[in-house]
Amino acid sequence: MIKRRPVVAVVDDDPRVLESLEDLLESAGYVARSFPSAGPLLAGGLSGVDLLITDIGMPGTNGLELRDLVRKARPDLPVFLITGRHEIADQGRVQGVSGFFRKPFDVKRLLAAVGDALRNRDSGR
Template identity: 80%
Template sequence: MSKGRPVVAIVDDDPRLLESLEDLLESAGYVARSFSSARSLLIGGLTGLDVLITDIGIPGMNGLELRDLVKKTRPELPVFLITGRHEIADQVRAQGISGFFRKPFDAQALLAAVGEALHNRKMEGTREN
């Protein structure tokens, strides 16, 4: 985990959601980095990120595919999936993530989940040392 404020990457093709999540995360003390696609996130790389929040239904590489790629390259990185769809299959396919949120989601619940994931990751890092 990075020193200083934790860095949270958000991937969603809805600019209004990106802006509101950025504001929410920054008001909670995080550094928020927004990306409109998985490709734009991957161009910058996953180094330096402490949490990833991605929409499932983004164009190109979708959120589930991005989660799979991240788990191969950064298995310790907490990944949260968000979706506007209400299909049970999405929740089943979302196994192996830190959290799953349906839009509209409770902002405080998302912040609590991100905080818990960071805390758990910090505790795991402490046990490994």
């Protein structure tokens, strides 16, 4: 039996970030699906997505709003938030919210967190 590669959706309005995250995730063995905003991700549905990485500061539906929408539709789906605004990430950590990453993020830490979240999710089924 061939095991399916986990699918990680990335939502960011910065094409450079989308491209670098897509390359990083693909090189780590994941299938990366990139979206420039929340709309196309939500329109396509969340089925088949194993983890979501989203920027917080985006026009339209921001990353925090997207996280809340995703939690209603798929409460089991791990969501990581990325931001260039350090005070937001620091405040999130102080409040005990995991899954906040500041840009530029530590690649090894991000990949370790993605792997941990997917393993924890799979073992929780």
